[in-house]
Amino acid sequence: MRLIADERIILENPTQIIRAIGAIDNFFKIVGVTDIVNVSIHDLVDVAFLDIEQNETKKVMSGGALVGYMLIREYKTQWEYIEFLIVRDSLLMENDKIVHGLARYNSFGIASVGREDTKKNMLFAYLAVIHEMGHIYGLPAKDRLDQDLVKVLGNHCPNDCVMFPNNMCMNKIDIINNPFCNQCLSDLRKYFGK
Ligand SMILES: [Zn+2]
Numbered sequence: 001m002r003l004i005a006d007e008r009i010i011l012e013n014p015t016q017i018i019r020a021i022g023a024i025d026n027f028f029k030i031v032g033v034t035d036i037v038n039v040s041i042h043d044l045v046d047v048a049f050l051d052i053e054q055n056e057t058k059k060v061m062s063g064g065a066l067v068g069y070m071l072i073r074e075y076k077t078q079w080e081y082i083e084f085l086i087v088r089d090s091l092l093m094e095n096d097k098i099v100h101g102l103a104r105y106n107s108f109g110i111a112s113v114g115r116e117d118t119k120k121n122m123l124f125a126y127l128a129v130i131h132e133m134g135h136i137y138g139l140p141a142k143d144r145l146d147q148d149l150v151k152v153l154g155n156h157c158p159n160d161c162v163m164f165p166n167n168m169c170m171n172k173i174d175i176i177n178n179p180f181c182n183q184c185l186s187d188l189r190k191y192f193g194k
Pocket residue numbers: 131135156165
């Protein structure tokens with residue numbers, strides 16, 4: 001996996017890049033696949049043209065345009081790598097929802113890390129990375145998609161799990177050592193053939 005980052009992060013708060021790498025590393029450790037997959041910092045990118053100004057202080061990025069941006073990168077690299085992009089600001093989606101991250105199965109992930117070096121931002125960024133990594137590697141698994149609760153939650157996991165929507169479960173789980181429920185963890189291991 002290759003990590004790419006909004007170049008403004010390196011100027012303003014470069015440790016966020018190190019933390020994102022640490023979160024991805026931790027994901028591979030939790031799943032038990034550090035022997036077959038790893039992550040490296042690949043590139044800094046200029047994505048400022050995808051900013052949307054909501055007012056003077058609050059900026060968001062266009063979620064839809066970022067998806068297009070990542071799909072073009074994927075086409076250019078001939079689908080050789082899964083890329084994870086970290087950006088500063090939240091993403092505004094076409095349904096007017098604001099999200100901290102998004103991902104496509106087997107394709108790419110995006111997480112926003114916030115501008116300030118606060119504990120809250122650090123926690124949200126970490127959870128966004130782990131959650132989107134779960135989506136990239138197939139969560140919730142195909143055989144769960146017809147379950148009513150999974151559908152109601154917009155293809156998310158109804159258990160005490162980091163794949164529950166909106167960080168709602170974070171007080172109930174061990175986010176560092178055991179953020180996935182047993183079902184999701186076993187589906188992740190299956191994806192990697194473990
Ligand atoms: Zn999700």
